[in-house]
Amino acid sequence: MNPTAPIDHLITVEDWPPSRLEALLSRARALRSGASPRPPHTPAGLVHVFAEPSTRTRLSFERAAGLMGVRPSHLDAASSSLVKRESLADTGATLEAIGYRLVVLRHNVSGAARALLAGTRGHLRVVSAGEADRTHPTQGLLDLLTVLDHCPRFPDVSVAVFGDLAHSRVARSTLTLFSLFGVRDIRLAPGPFLDRLEPHDYPGAQRLGSDEAASNADILIALRLQQERWSTPPHNLDHYLEDHGLNERRLALARPDAIVLHPGPLNRGVEISDAVADGAHSLVLQQVANGVWIRLALFELFLS
Numbered sequence: 125m126n127p128t129a130p131i132d133h134l135i136t137v138e139d140w141p142p143s144r145l146e147a148l149l150s151r152a153r154a155l156r157s158g159a160s161p162r163p164p165h166t167p168a169g170l171v172h173v174f175a176e177p178s179t180r181t182r183l184s185f186e187r188a189a190g191l192m193g194v195r196p197s198h199l200d201a202a203s204s205s206l207v208k209r210e211s212l213a214d215t216g217a218t219l220e221a222i223g224y225r226l227v228v229l230r231h232n233v234s235g236a237a238r239a240l241l242a243g244t245r246g247h248l249r250v251v252s253a254g255e256a257d258r259t260h261p262t263q264g265l266l267d268l269l270t271v272l273d274h275c276p277r278f279p280d281v282s283v284a285v286f287g288d289l290a291h292s293r294v295a296r297s298t299l300t301l302f303s304l305f306g307v308r309d310i311r312l313a314p315g316p317f318l319d320r321l322e323p324h325d326y327p328g329a330q331r332l333g334s335d336e337a338a339s340n341a342d343i344l345i346a347l348r349l350q351q352e353r354w355s356t357p358p359h360n361l362d363h364y365l366e367d368h369g370l371n372e373r374r375l376a377l378a379r380p381d382a383i384v385l386h387p388g389p390l391n392r393g394v395e396i397s398d399a400v401a402d403g404a405h406s407l408v409l410q411q412v413a414n415g416v417w418i419r420l421a422l423f424e425l426f427l428s
């Protein structure tokens with residue numbers, strides 16, 4: 125646990141002790157099985173601030189709020205006073221003064237959540253919905269829930285990760301959680317992104333070739349190639365799937381009962397083939413569905 129982080133925010137997965145993360149997973153399972161969500165305090169004071177595009181995170185937070193009977197306000201950064209150069213700290217102070225008590229924040233700047241809190245007086249809490257290339261805690265938690273649903277050997281599993289590891293907030297959060305819950309065999313297949321990784325990125329993980337990483341793996345994770353974060357492509361994208369991505373040939377190297385994850389959005393034919401994305405091993409849509417239950421369990425903690 126990060127000792128400097130207040131427990132009442134969720135900005136990185138390290139903010140909370142494992143016991144609290146386990147309790148959240150357990151509550152998410154109960155809600156998925158039909159438990160009634162606890163009613164919110166009135167007024168709930170929830171605002172969603174999205175300064176980057178999103179489909180599944182944004183809508184699953186909205187759906188979770190709706191299941192609790194809460195109607196969040198929405199601040200689309202592109203039509204807010206942020207475009208008039210208002211600082212994040214002043215935006216946070218303004219949201220708090222209006223009466224909001226919880227912000228769900230997606231932002232493309234590392235440190236945005238802490239910057240938003242810098243101007244507040246302790247009445248506003250933040251849940252990250254993905255920040256820059258650094259952190260996406262609710263995605264990590266929904267990935268962990270999905271894996272726990274399907275991998276009875278967990279944490280004695282081999283995890284292989286393919287794609288743009290240099291820019292993946294999902295991989296940072298998901299693999300940190302996997303390590304925290306006891307996974308020891310984490311294999312990175314960064315391919316042409318190897319040169320863009322820092323030496324200290326993903327401590328404890330091996331860096332391997334793509335075929336070697338896939339060999340006898342239990343869990344295969346494909347990551348989107350985040351072209352919006354590059355100035356130059358590291359590889360001819362027409363050849364990326366065959367050379368480094370998750371295709372049927374590479375999946376066949378893994379264990380017969382291997383599972384396939386992808387956080388979405390998918391770039392089909394780039395980092396993952398249609399056959400793998402839609403095949404029997406794929407849990408992509410189960411990840412999306414689990415996102416609602418993780419976010420509902422979180423809202424209960426913050427709003428009930």
Ligand code: CP
Pocket residue numbers: 177178179180181182254263387388389
């Ligand atoms: N996985 C994820 O964060 O997807 P969105 O960008 O659609 O929210």
